[in-house]
Amino acid sequence: MSITPVEQLFTVFNETALIIQEELSCTYLEALAETGENIFQESILQSDELSELTVKRLKKSYDSIRISDFSKEDIRKSFQLAILKGMKENVQPNHQMTPDAVGMLVGYLVDKFVPEKSFRLLDPAVGTGNLLTTVMNQQPTKNIEAIGLEIDDILIKLSYVNANLQQHPIQFFNQDSLEPLFIQEADAVVSDLPVGYYPNDVRAAEYEMKADQGHTYAHHLFIEQSMRHVKAGGYLFFIVPNGLFESEQAPKLHEYIKEYAVMQGLLQLPQTLFKNKNAAKSIFILQKKGEDVKPPKQVLLVNLPSLSKTAEVEKILGKIDGWYKENK
Structure with a gap:
């Protein structure tokens, strides 16, 4: 079964946000903002606060995609799905x-x-x-x-x-x-x-x-x-x-x-x-x-x-x- 670009990108946003959330004890939405920034900057900005193993796991996930290969709409939709997931946990x-x-x-x-x-x-x-x-x-x-x-x-x-x-x-x-x-x-x-x-x-x-x-x-x-x-x-x-x-x-x-x-x-x-x-x-x-x-x-x-x-x-x-x- 082939996976859509939106699903592929959502998986990376979601997996990496969960890793950061657990390691930094922050909310999913805070972690999502951090991981999005990492993908944009092409570096792991929190590496001082993360274990070596976590940095490796994040890097592996980030390396599975190139953000420039995705359309603006695919990026928007996959990021939106991750935000919606985070909002369900913490609804205002x-x-x-x-x-x-x-x-x-x-x-x-x-x-x-x-x-x-x-x-x-x-x-x-x-x-x-x-x-x-x-x-x-x-x-x-x-x-x-x-x-x-x-x-x-x-x-x-x-x-x-x-x-x-x-x-x-x-x-x-x-x-x-x-x-x-x-x-x-x-x-x-x-x-x-x-x-x-x-x-x-x-x-x-x-x-x-x-x-x-x-x-x-x-x-x-x-x-x-x-x-x-x-x-x-x-x-x-x-x-x-x-x-x-x-x-x-x-x-x-x-x-x-x-x-x-x-x-x-x-x-x-x-x-x-x-x-x-x-x-x-x-x-x-x-x-x-x-x-x-x-x-x-x-x-x-x-x-x-x-x-x-x-x-x-x-x-x-x-x-x-x-x-x-x-x-x-």
Whole structure:
């Protein structure tokens, strides 16, 4: 039975991460970041802390592959599988990875709406870098510089290793994305928004969407922060909860969007992708207001079928195509 490149690479990531995890008594995800860095640097960076036998075992496993023989997508998928394995052991609710099919769809939309050959892309909640690199991999002929922000130390380390292995030019900032940012303006934003309340009321008070009382929704603040750091006319692609406009803070969001942006589309993702109805999400497309920005004749509203139904998905993509030609 032949083994796929993804399986082959996953086996190396997994085996070597387990060896490092055991020897250094760290978590699987920490070990995965270490082993990914070793593969990228082509040396065993922890050799001072490891036994001679362990170094030999690692070397044997690393020597079984050449990372340059693998495509960016194969690297991304195999690293993602290893991350998912690590997350199962140590689950935190806001560390959910964006499903691949959704990443592909966001990549398709970015490719459509941002036809420029060179542009700057921002993900203010980059996590492990999976969504950002999925989007970049789908546009191999474009020259994309990316910026990723992430508060979690482990996730940003995985993100950085992930980007290095795939040879993507991404700048990473390890910080609370809702604090002041010192980054260049982006042409477009993609983000699977962290949902929930933002605990820092003092910082939230600096945003137009701050709640009148109690904590403000973090996902609202992420939308506002993204809007501040994207150029006039730039597009924003957010993965948002389906109930985005039904919360008690929704009127603030409505007001804000009306003032600063033009709504281009809302694509409801198939229920089958999510564990339960309450977890279901949509892709929300906004365009920041600017001189030549006109609202579309009608907003692109799509209910996506199950993504395994290829013919139905093709039909929807045709519909999106038609809408784009008519409105752009």
